[in-house]
Amino acid sequence: MNILIDIAHPAHIHNIKNLYFKLIGNNNIIVACQSIPIVKKLLNSYQIPYIEIGEKGKNIQEKIFKQFSFNRKIKHIAKERDIDLSIGSSFPVCPLWC
Numbered sequence: 001m002n003i004l005i006d007i008a009h010p011a012h013i014h015n016i017k018n019l020y021f022k023l024i025g026n027n028n029i030i031v032a033c034q035s036i037p038i039v040k041k042l043l044n045s046y047q048i049p050y051i052e053i054g055e056k057g058k059n060i061q062e063k064i065f066k067q068f069s070f071n072r073k074i075k076h077i078a079k080e081r082d083i084d085l086s087i088g089s090s091f092p093v094c095p096l097w098c
Contacts, residue, residue, distance in 0.1 A: 001026075004078055006088025007033035007050070008070075013042045016087065020048060030081055032074060032088070051077065 003023060005016055023029055031050040033039050043050045053073040057063035078086060 001084045002028045002082055003030070004074070004081065004083045004086040004088070005029065005031045006053075006070075006074055006086070007031060007039055007043070008088065010036070010038045010042055012088070013039065013046070013048075017046055017048070020046075028081075030077065030083070032077060034070065053077075 005020065007013060007016070020029055020031070031043065031048055032053050033043065033050050035052050035055040040050070040052075053070050054066060057066040074086075074088075077083070
């Protein structure tokens with residue numbers, strides 16, 4: 001099974017790390033994250049490979065625009081990698097079928 005996990009906050013790593021290591025043996029897991037230094041540091045410390053999808057915005061307008069950008073990138077990754085299951089923060093705004 002192809003599974004995509006989207007990370008947008010450091011706490012998400014603590015929520016998914018055990019699941020990641022339980023599923024990685026029998027599944028293809030792709031982790032996508034925003035370019036947040038602590039998120040990348042945590043993923044690297046657990047030796048979890050990831051795809052960066054961009055940096056967060058600095059103000060509310062940029063954050064809204066960036067979220068749509070993240071959604072498009074996640075959708076592209078999901079279609080390109082033939083994802084069966086997706087978990088994460090970008091999915092409620094733009095489901096994979098839109």
